Amino acid sequence: MTPASNVDILAIAAHRDDVEQTCGGTLLAMQARGWTTGILDLTRGESGTRGTADEREAEANEAARILKVSVREALDLPDGNVQNTLENRLKIAAVLRRLRPRVVILPYWEGRHPDHYTTATLGYEACFVSGLAKVDTGGCEDPHRPFKILYASLYSAVRPIFAVDITPYMEDRFQSLMAYKSQYATQPGGTGLFVPAEEIRERTFAMARYCGLLAGVRYAEPFVQKEIGLVEDLMMLPVASI
């Protein structure tokens, strides 16, 4: 997809299909509130057991359509070897200066896959660098530092700081994941490594339901932020305590 203009909320992930698994419902919920959303995938999926990078690009574009994002781009970092280098920070910063998001969503900073937890630090540092006036990222855009950085924590055991109600968007969020037919359709290559297709629906809904139970709604996605929350009116606090 070609970028048309700035985005309000940008989700940055290591791999195509990460956003669909961790914060796709939130992107749909925010788009419905009138915000423009976007996705930046750092790699193109060339090392995956199943599917080629070209197939995954077509699938990513279909998923982007389902998630109603305005922009989806992919950088060329090596799949399976995402490193927090100055070169990579500058590549991400160039995108941040062009798209100028107020909110950036990153993966949580601990996890099984090194690309995921590296993306958390790499993305954070890219947000910092992007705001430095004297750093040249190769484009002509002004420096830009996102206001808020959130970490999508769905695949981490960490207790979320808050959750986003995605109940009306749960099915579409699941369908965006299913757009990756090369990854999730039942097929012989990679059995044993991949969860059978029929189990993915159950797992996806169960995790969203669990997070929803914690937040007093049906389906939700969990997030962590490093800052504390600021409250103006105690009477407006959501989620019942008892």
Ligand SMILES: [Zn+2]
């Ligand atoms: Zn991933």
